[in-house]
Amino acid sequence: MNSETSDSITSMNGPSGSTSLNGVGNEGTVRRVAQKAHEAVDKLEQTLGSSSEKVMSWQHEYGDMAREHVRANPLAVVAGAFAIGWLLAKITR
Numbered sequence: 001m002n003s004e005t006s007d008s009i010t011s012m013n014g015p016s017g018s019t020s021l022n023g024v025g026n027e028g029t030v031r032r033v034a035q036k037a038h039e040a041v042d043k044l045e046q047t048l049g050s051s052s053e054k055v056m057s058w059q060h061e062y063g064d065m066a067r068e069h070v071r072a073n074p075l076a077v078v079a080g081a082f083a084i085g086w087l088l089a090k091i092t093r
Contacts, residue, residue: 070077
């Protein structure tokens with residue numbers, strides 16, 4: 001190794017010639033990574049919150065439609081449930 005290479009390595013690693021894992025640069029990197037992770041978690045929370053609101057509204061909407069259909073046609077719903085149950089029983093045997 002020539003003296004020019006040795007000087008550039010020493011200037012990059014500090015006067016002792018070794019890298020420090022507890023340096024100020026690493027603390028800044030950890031803080032940036034932690035901030036990015038926090039932002040990602042916040043964004044995920046917002047996305048899941050809005051998605052769960054959509055699912056809940058769909059559940060109410062389709063639940064109400066199903067109740068109305070059952071009240072209007074109770075015999076057809078019971079017959080359909082029986083047919084689906086019978087078909088599933090035949091398939092799973």
